[in-house]
Amino acid sequence: MLGSDLPHVHYLRTVADSRALVAKALVSRRAAVIGASFIGLEVAASLRECDIDVHVVAPDRIPMERILGPDVIIQLR
Numbered sequence: 922m923l924g925s926d927l928p929h930v931h932y933l934r935t936v937a938d939s940r941a942l943v944a945k946a947l948v949s950r951r952a953a954v955i956g957a958s959f960i961g962l963e964v965a966a967s968l969r970e971c972d973i974d975v976h977v978v979a980p981d982r983i984p985m986e987r988i989l990g991p992d993v994i995i996q997l998r
Contacts, residue, residue, distance in 0.1 A: 933964060946971050953977075957984035 924930065931942050946952070946968055954965045957979035965975045981987055 933960065946973060949973055951975070955979070957981060958988065959985070 931945060932938050933942060951974040952968050953976045954961050955978050957977050961977065962984060965977050968975045
């Protein structure tokens with residue numbers, strides 16, 4: 922993917938990736954999380970706990986609607 926090799930782009934696939942994210946979070950003020958699945962939203966929540974301004978980017982109108990289904994999302998509103 923274009924730009925995926927830039928130094929400020931991090932993936933979360935391994936324990937080493939998670940350690941790199943934690944290290945970067947200690948010196949960051951803002952972040953963009955690509956994906957609004959369970960893992961993406963947990964990452965976003967963890968970054969917010971560190972007072973980092975977070976933007977979640979995902980194709981769905983409502984986070985996790987495809988995973989949980991529209992009936993569950995309606996009940997949560």
